[in-house]
Amino acid sequence: MEQTGKEYFKTDNVFDAEGLKIITAITSKAKREVHETEKKASVAIRQKELDTQLELLEIERQEAFARANQDKAVSNEQALR
Secondary structure (H helix, E strand, O other): OOOOOHHHOOOOOHHHHHHHHHHHHHHHHHHHHHHHHHHHHHHHHHHHHHHHHHHHHHHHHHHHHHHHHHHHHHHHHHHHO
16 A cells, blocks of 8 residues: 655644654554564574573483493493403
8 A cells, every 4th residue: 555755744734644643653553563573583483492402402411311321231241240
């Protein structure tokens, strides 16, 4: 939808002033909504990255635990020989 540029509105004309007020309110609201959406997307991305990091750290912890158990089992087996 096309809109008349703000520079063509006359603030001393009540219809122009009301129109300009409405346009400003609508565009301000749209900007706030876009900003809020961008913030939510950024938070969601960071949360997903954090979740992924935590999952990787848990896998590494489980691998280290498994290696330690295996090393202990091998040591016990060798000690019995």
